[in-house]
Amino acid sequence: MKGETGTAQPACSASTTSRTARRGVLLGVGNILLSDEGVGVRLVERLLAGYRLPAGLQVLDGGTCAMEMLEDLEYLDLLVIADCVRSGRNPGSVVVLRDGEVPAFFRTKLSPHQVGLADVLATLQFIGRAPRQTVVVGVEPQSLATGMTLSPPVRAALTEAQDALIDALAKGGYGLEAQREAA
Amino acid sequence: MSQRIVIDPVTRIEGHLRVDVEVADGRVAKAWASGQMWRGVENILVGRDPRDAWAITQRICGVCTTVHAICSVRAVENALKLEIPLNANYIRNLIILAHAIHDHIVHFYHLSALDWVDVTSALKADPAKAAALAESLSTWSGNSRHEFAKVKERLSGFVGTGQLGIFTNCYWGHPAMKLPPEVNLIAVSHYLQALEVQRYANKIVSILGSKTPHIQNVAVGGVANPLAVDAQSVLTVERLMAVKGWIDKLEDFVKNVYLVDVAVIGAFYPEWTQIGRGIVDYIAAPDIPLDGKGETFALPGGHIANGDLGQFTEIRSFADQYLLKGVSEAVKHSWYEYKAGDDASLHPYEGETTPKYTDFQDEGKYSWLKSPTFYGKPMQVGPLARVLAMLAAGHAPTTQYATATLERVSSIAGIEVGLGAMHSTIGRHAARAVACAVQVDELARQWDLLLANMAKGDLDTFNAPSFPRGEQRGMGFHEAPRGMLSHWVVIENGRIRNYQCVVPTTWNAAPRNEKDVPGAYEACLVDTPVAVPDEPLEVLRTVHSFDPCLACAVHVLDTEQTEVVRVKAA
Secondary structure, three states, X not given: OOOOOOOOOHHHHHHHOOOOOOOEEXXXXXXXXXXXXXXXXXXXXXXXXXXXXXXXXXXXXXXXXXXXXXXXXXXXXXEEEEEEOOOOOOOOOEEEXXXXXXXXXXXXXXXXXXXXXXXXXXXXXXXXXXXXXXXXXXXXXXXXXXXXXXXXXXXXXXXXXXXXXXXXXXXOOOOXXXXXXXX | OEEEEEEEEOXXXXXXXXXXXXXXOOEEEEEEEXXXXXXXXXXXXXXXXXXXXXXXXXXXXXXXXXHHHHHHHHHHHHHHOOOOOHXXXXXXHXXXXXXXXXXXXXXXXXXXXXXXXXXXXXXXXXXXXXXXXXXXXXXXXXXXXXXXXXXXXXXXXXXXXXXXXXXXXXXXXXXXXOOOXXXXXXXXXXXXXXXXXXXXXXXXXXXXXXXXXXXXXXXXXXXXXXEOOXXXXXXXHHXXXXXXXXXXXXXXXXXXXXXXXXXXXXXXXXXXXXXXXXXXXXXXXXXXXXXOOXXXXXXXXXXXXXXXXXXXXXXXXXXXXXXXXXXXXEOOOEOEOOOOOOOOEEXXXXXXXXXXXXXXXXXXXXXXXXXXXXXXXXXXXXXXXXXXHHHXXXXXXXXXXXXXXXXXHHHHHOOOOOHHHHOXXXXXXXXHHHHHHHHHHHHHHHHHXXXXXXXXXXXXXXXXXXXXXXXXEEEEEEEEOOEEEEEEEEEEOOEEEEEEEEOHHHHHOOOOOOOOOOOHHHHHHOOOEOOOOOOOHHHHHHHHHOOOOOOOOEEEEOOOOOEOOOOOOO
């Protein structure tokens, strides 16, 4: 991921975590070795390539990690998660879950890596540093087979999912601006 | 009469482990460990540029990203006989050690301590008494009465909401929980403090690895960190001073909290030094090379036969033939097939990854993990193997921390606890803490070595690789937090022809091998007591003591595959 675009470098931002400044995070999670499982990571890569990020918004490729992300997710006013979600809909369906619906998302095991992220969010709750607002944008997978490319229906859903992410960020006060030469 | 219990975890992406046990007369009589996820990363790598393999393999798993990156470049460098610059070696060592310390702290406090600590019991604790006890054992500044009172208050608020969050999968009030309320309160307080401390280790990995999760700085031939004594955009002395500050904080916590807590918990559960022995053939890789070729190491490793430190064979270099020739993998009980037939055991250079799924067959195939052996025998890997190998090699700091820990346990428990107690479930936890103390000292030393080398004017970090025509074979090994990891690559005309990863959890969680001999988890679980069959806390204690790649969120299913509700709220 390009470090120069926006603020996608936790290495530098780690020490600037504070409870006063407004901070938002767009987090892509998933395993890019399992085809559609990596759609969350692919989505944030697309956004980073095509848009300029507003101040205070950090974009993270969380991969399949958990506790390593704790500090980056503390004291957020907005957390938007891009993820692969298994909810029994047609492959490529885009689902948006907000606040109250998010814990249910984790309880019903819709996503293969929800445990790690659920642990992080529960820990943030316990230490009183949970995000004020959380939105999950999920894409229903077709294939979780070993491979590094997305299936056709999921690829076709990328624009809709990206729009949903941009919408969620804009509603939370983080408007994205398209780069002149969008990738 | 025996009863079958199936413990099947949530489908986390890393290490989907299922454990089946047959319980007879309150003890485990038979066990099966089954990896529930097909890991075909080896097949993705075939045909690719060997210089890209590290970036792909580090995505195998969400916990061990850096270890696969490091091991992969070592394998390719080994194939090319490529030496790396000293600075690159030191930077890699700093990342390796900081990652390991992070992993061990998080494993103990956030993933496995809850097997031993009853959070609700902490609500009954007297903070003053807890402080008196904690201060008698350690100089840690976070052991005050006020600190413990604050934690108790936060905990009661949290439990009162009914939103148990991180604690939902714990067996509160289970008869096997034995810590007094004050010790439980101390442990919960340290759980919270460990959350603060783990970030220092993570910051070190972030700064040196340029990004976390998933580091960006390694390369076949060295690292991609430009070094400078003063320029802003690169790794400067100023940033390295910040790293030093975090190392000091880690040292304080590991030595004055983690090592002490392990001893206290061990002393309150002395029976667990007699449980979970299993396989006592151990193997650990040497690591933290002190030169660019991997011929001298700060932390020794090797093979211990029959649990006897006298029967130790040291692994001496990145080109060690004893290790290279000894490893093979079988699939008789795994969901793969070999061209030569499923009774074969193949060396990783000749390894095949061809899936052949059947149902879960007790006597047949039942796991996505292969069964690795060393000269035909299953091994135990991990911090216990590491510590025993370092003791066998006469590594002085390991001897000092291990002895001090056993003495501390003996003095708190009021019984004599010797080295033999290490071959056990609680011994694996103690070994992890001892290894962590050794690692934190080594982290400080590697930092000194890097700065001293930079001070000489050497700022090299990369030797460019070149790929000759023809075939090259390389073995890369790394003593990862969970034990010995090895990557095996066959390169042909600059492209990967074969790639195999033999990972620590595969050694430990292996199914029966081609001779039907059980793997480490399976062997270690036999004779584990089980007080309440549908709350098999004791089984989880032993499995968790290995630090498998899965969280504490383990689902218990009965054989009808209906979920058993096992959350005990106070």
